[in-house]
Amino acid sequence: MLTTALNYIRSTQVWSSIFRHGIPRDRRTRVMAVMSNVFLHLHPVAVRKSGIRLSFTWCMGGLTFFLFLAETISGILLMFYYRPVIEYAYADIQGLRAHVTLGVLREIHRWGAHAMIISIWLHMMRVFLTGSYKPPREFNWGVGVILLVLTMLLSFTGYLLPWDQLAIWAITVGSNMGKATPVFGMQGPFSDVLAFREGVPMVTTKSDAAFLLLAGTKVGAPALMRFYVLHCIALPVVAGVLIAIHFWRIRKDGGISGPM
Amino acid sequence: MFSNPFLLAAGRDPFVELPQLEGVKQFVNNWSPPEFSLPFIVLLFIVLLLTYKKWTKPVIALTLLVVFVVVYFGAMLVDYNYYEILKKADNVPITIMLLGCGIFLWTAFRQAARNDVRLEAGKPLVDEERDDKVLVWPDLVYTELICLVLASAVLVIWAVVLPAPLESPANPAGPPNPSKAPWYFLGLQEMLVYFDPWMAGVILPVMIITGLIAMPYFDTNPKGNGYYTFRERPFAISVWLFGFLILWVVLIVFGVFLRGPNWNFFGPFAYWDANMQVPLTNVMMSDYFWNPKDLLGFGWSYALPKNPFIREISGIVFTAAWVFILPPLLARTVMRKMCMQLGTFRFYVMAFHLVIMAMLPLKMALRWLLTLKYFIYLPEYNLNL
Ligand code: HEM
Numbered sequence: 001m002l003t004t005a006l007n008y009i010r011s012t013q014v015w016s017s018i019f020r021h022g023i024p025r026d027r028r029t030r031v032m033a034v035m036s037n038v039f040l041h042l043h044p045v046a047v048r049k050s051g052i053r054l055s056f057t058w059c060m061g062g063l064t065f066f067l068f069l070a071e072t073i074s075g076i077l078l079m080f081y082y083r084p085v086i087e088y089a090y091a092d093i094q095g096l097r098a099h100v101t102l103g104v105l106r107e108i109h110r111w112g113a114h115a116m117i118i119s120i121w122l123h124m125m126r127v128f129l130t131g132s133y134k135p136p137r138e139f140n141w142g143v144g145v146i147l148l149v150l151t152m153l154l155s156f157t158g159y160l161l162p163w164d165q166l167a168i169w170a171i172t173v174g175s176n177m178g179k180a181t182p183v184f185g186m187q188g189p190f191s192d193v194l195a196f197r198e199g200v201p202m203v204t205t206k207s208d209a210a211f212l213l214l215a216g217t218k219v220g221a222p223a224l225m226r227f228y229v230l231h232c233i234a235l236p237v238v239a240g241v242l243i244a245i246h247f248w249r250i251r252k253d254g255g256i257s258g259p260m
Numbered sequence: 261m262f263s264n265p266f267l268l269a270a271g272r273d274p275f276v277e278l279p280q281l282e283g284v285k286q287f288v289n290n291w292s293p294p295e296f297s298l299p300f301i302v303l304l305f306i307v308l309l310l311t312y313k314k315w316t317k318p319v320i321a322l323t324l325l326v327v328f329v330v331v332y333f334g335a336m337l338v339d340y341n342y343y344e345i346l347k348k349a350d351n352v353p354i355t356i357m358l359l360g361c362g363i364f365l366w367t368a369f370r371q372a373a374r375n376d377v378r379l380e381a382g383k384p385l386v387d388e389e390r391d392d393k394v395l396v397w398p399d400l401v402y403t404e405l406i407c408l409v410l411a412s413a414v415l416v417i418w419a420v421v422l423p424a425p426l427e428s429p430a431n432p433a434g435p436p437n438p439s440k441a442p443w444y445f446l447g448l449q450e451m452l453v454y455f456d457p458w459m460a461g462v463i464l465p466v467m468i469i470t471g472l473i474a475m476p477y478f479d480t481n482p483k484g485n486g487y488y489t490f491r492e493r494p495f496a497i498s499v500w501l502f503g504f505l506i507l508w509v510v511l512i513v514f515g516v517f518l519r520g521p522n523w524n525f526f527g528p529f530a531y532w533d534a535n536m537q538v539p540l541t542n543v544m545m546s547d548y549f550w551n552p553k554d555l556l557g558f559g560w561s562y563a564l565p566k567n568p569f570i571r572e573i574s575g576i577v578f579t580a581a582w583v584f585i586l587p588p589l590l591a592r593t594v595m596r597k598m599c600m601q602l603g604t605f606r607f608y609v610m611a612f613h614l615v616i617m618a619m620l621p622l623k624m625a626l627r628w629l630l631t632l633k634y635f636i637y638l639p640e641y642n643l644n645l
Pocket of ligand 1: 059061062120123124132133137142147151243246250255256
């Protein structure tokens with residue numbers, strides 16, 4: 001019965017217009033299954049067996065990607081409930097547990113973010129220890145480092161959004177470092193080197209590196225808006241594009257590395 | 261959550277009071293400040309690298325893991341302060357990271373040991389012997405599917421069991437003490453003990469990033485590409501793991517678990533006393549240079565010169581030598597071969613990153629031994645190093 005039904009579905013015009021290959025049972029159809037799917041075809045068609053062994057990759061790159069997707073989905077759901085203005089932000093976060101069905105959205109998003117930091121570090125450690133940054137993969141290692149920075153910035157900008165004591169003071173500690181940037185930070189070395197003319201400094205508390213980050217001299221309402229936009233739009237988009245490049249390059253560089 | 265269920269049931273304080281343990285706790289507290297524990301950790305790191313063929317044997321590694329887990333979690337039952345730190349929801353990831361690092365280092369060095377034994381015997385690597393290609397569908401796609409399901413389950417369980425913390429609403433007038441950056445930046449915050457923010461918060465992070473990106477171009481050793489080994493690239497692995505494990509992960513553990521109010525250091529079993537006063541002795545390199553008599557008890561004693569650059573001349577010369585003379589010195593001595601392989605330009609970019617990285621342990625050691633605060637102290641230019 002079931003087989004007949006399935007066979008019928010597979011023979012319809014709708015099905016065959018979506019899936020251009022038969023059931024992936026033999027070599028040809030299995031190759032087709034990967035090649036004709038836009039997501040799957042980020043993979044090569046065949047891989048070295050040792051490369052996908054769990055003890056070789058620790059699955060950490062894949063886990064990082066999984067967490068990126070989980071963060072994207074839970075993050076979009078969170079955006080339905082959260083308003084990035086200081087009058088509402090904290091209450092909206094409180095409401096998440098009380099009023100939203102299955103109130104673990106925020107937990108998933110927060111622990112997922114922590115987990116992603118850990119998995120990306122471990123992924124980097126595995127790539128390093130297998131020497132997989134060596135030719136021809138130097139460039140992809142570089143893409144990875146940028147992804148690492150983006151991931152940490154994503155976590156950092158997200159840290160502010162609950163607008164509780166932990167949030168603003170952690171961000172204050174972090175952004176205080178910006179004030180110390182050499183030349184471009186008010187409290188950094190040589191902050192008075194740049195000047196429009198004698199006596200009119202270019203770098204002031206209202207124009208230094210920390211101000212650029214916070215849109216103010218302290219962590220306040222404009223900083224919340226700035227971090228929100230960075231966190232929800234700018235950084236994820238850039239990270240998404242780079243992840244695509246990262247995956248594409250893995251393929252182009254000859255798949256997951258192995259002894260040559 | 262982790263308190264002792266038996267004592268709770270008996271209606272008693274959940275913490276086992278073992279007076280015999282007081283001495284042990286005191287001992288651990290006394291020896292855990294970085295000036296004592298970090299040299300010890302570095303020593304342990306070196307021993308682990310040297311003996312990787314031994315400790316990676318499953319029996320030994322498993323014993324080490326069990327001992328670590330028993331001590332690490334067991335201590336929660338017998339000490340309230342330690343329990344309070346470890347059970348904090350935001351600190352749970354640190355524990356996961358420590359276990360993750362340990363387990364993955366084991367798998368890496370175990371496979372390295374196996375490969376290295378084969379290389380020494382002139383045999384092919386483990387993977388070369390069994391290397392056949394498999395199709396992505398079904399082998400990889402199904403593995404990915406299983407991982408996806410498992411990872412989702414773990415994440416959901418974690419989220420259900422552990423509520424995300426939310427503190428009182430933001431109060432711009434009342435900073436908590438201690439104020440800590442997010443945990444993954446605490447290695448940098450810990451560096452603030454030794455360097456000013458422009459160094460710890462700007463220069464060092466930037467150089468970590470540029471160093472990482474440039475690393476594949478520094479390491480021209482063609483061996484060890486695509487398999488675990490230690491024998492074929494001991495220098496690269498030692499330096500990198502020293503940076504990652506000691507200067508990053510261990511400093512994060514210090515920052516999260518052991519830095520209390522006013523960023524004072526507290527042993528794992530110590531109470532975070534906000535009123536604790538730690539006497540600060542700030543000695544500059546210029547003080548040692550112009551006035552060793554007062555500080556060391558011998559030599560000369562001059563008043564500090566007025567001109568800031570003359571006053572700081574010792575620090576300026578020292579820093580310049582460290583950054584500009586040490587690399588060429590290395591190029592002519594111990595790193596001669598490396599310099600020839602890399603070419604001058606690459607070698608100096610690499611050496612520059614290396615000496616800046618080495619500045620952190622150097623500064624730590626001088627702080628502990630000589631209470632040195634700055635090499636260069638030029639408040640006139642906000643330039644303290
Ligand atoms: C959002 C972050 C990242 C994602 C989603 C990601 C994902 C992946 C995946 C799925 C792989 C396949 C093999 C594996 O799982 O180990 C991979 C390989 C690789 N990754 Fe990443 N990665 C990320 C960040 C990084 C970082 C931080 C680095 C290094 C600094 C890096 C360097 C590499 C390199 C060089 C390879 C090729 C390794 C080989 O061929 O064996 N990636 N990445």
